[in-house]
Amino acid sequence: MSIRYLLVSLAYLLQLAPADATQTIASLDEYELQRTCVTPCFWSGDPDDLDSTDILGRALQCCDGIPCRDVKDSCYCRPDLRVSASSFLSHCVEQRCQNEVDFSTALGIYDDYCGNKRDEAASEPANTEATATKESDDEPKATASQRDSGTQATSKATENESSGAVVHMSGAYLVLGFLTLVLLTN
Structure with a gap:
């Protein structure tokens, strides 16, 4: 098994992220x-039916x-x-139910559901895009931007002179450990 294949496979596996639920x-x-009277403000029909x-x-x-x-x-x-x-739930529930308690319940359900989803998303790896630039001869720089929030992080990295690729040190240790494991098992 070639080392290139292992490196490409590892890079691919590290990029996998769970699909958006x-x-x-x-x-x-x-x-x-x-x-x-509240449920039609969320769904028209049974959510399990294809025509809902x-x-x-x-x-x-x-x-x-x-x-x-x-x-x-x-x-x-x-x-x-x-x-x-x-705003939508307020208007819809008010028209259908004429009761603020029902609106509070509907909004609470939405907030609880989305709060849990945001908590789950925060515990998952971020969906990032990375770029590498060389600002000077001494300091290569890697920049990663999170697509959903627009936040950006920058870190110094080491440069592989033969390929021009920028490798984060923690990633390099991960690859080194993986390759060592593969070589020891062969």
């Missing part, structure tokens, strides 16, 4: 316990048309869309 708010026990529509997802413009299905948590639970979700 589809929202499942209707599966919550609290969702099922709402009054029937995610009403709140559509209101948040997380999908283009009808039926609106398979809305991603990354859109449904975006912190900047919470105000829009609250």
